[in-house]
Amino acid sequence: MNMNRGLLVVTISAGVLAFLSGALYFTQIKAEGALLKPGDSKIVALGQSLYQDNCASCHGDNLEGQPDWQSQNEQGRLPAPPHDETGHTWHHTDDLLFGLTKLGIAKMAKLKNHETDMPAYEGTLTDDEIIAVLSFIKSRWPQEIRDMHDERNRITAEREKQ
Incomplete structure (x- = not known):
């Protein structure tokens, strides 16, 4: 990938993420009590099992994501990012992560003809x-x-309360 194409991919990705943040705010896609509970061993154990069944095939058994996840693949899509600390998952709020997972990128952001390998x-x-x-x-x-x-x-x- 040449430098200009790489910069374009990064710029488009940043724009989509900014748009998604705004889309989430304006459409108020929130689950009651959607605060994550990483300290609740019962919920985490259920989540681990569900992750293995639904997510690990793309995002990896150890949350490592797919190789070259920041570069478009042959189909023009970005591979699955890591969900460990090396990725960007933790940069997004609980509500945004919930909305992306539940609705998918295209539906949540109302993007027509947006193709992604991430299912809703x-x-x-x-x-x-x-x-x-x-x-x-x-x-x-x-x-x-x-x-x-x-x-x-x-x-x-705090911002949403204002």
């Missing part, structure tokens, strides 16, 4: 199961990353 789990997993999977993922992050993620959630919640 609405109708496959319940809201509680989605929360369990996301709780499992968060439980695997180092404490410093979990703390930064909690701070993002707190700041976002």
Whole structure:
């Protein structure tokens, strides 16, 4: 991939993520009690099992994602990113992660003709199961990353109250 194409992919990805953040805010896609529970061993155990059954084939058994996840593949799509601390999952609030997982990128952001390998789990997993999977993922992050993620959630919640 040449430098200009790589820059274009990064720019488009950043734009899509910014749009998704705004789409989530304006459409208010939220699950009641969607706060992740990485310290609840029962929820995390359920999430681990569901992750293995529904997510690991793309995102990896150890949350490592697919190789070259920041570069488009032959189909022009971005491979599955890691969900460990090396990826960008922890940069997004609980509500955004929940919405992306439940509705998928295209539906949540109302993007027509957007192709992605990431399925929407609405109708496959319940809201509680989605929360369990996301709780499992968060439980695997180092404490410093979990703390930064909690701070993002707190700041976002404060902004939404204003």
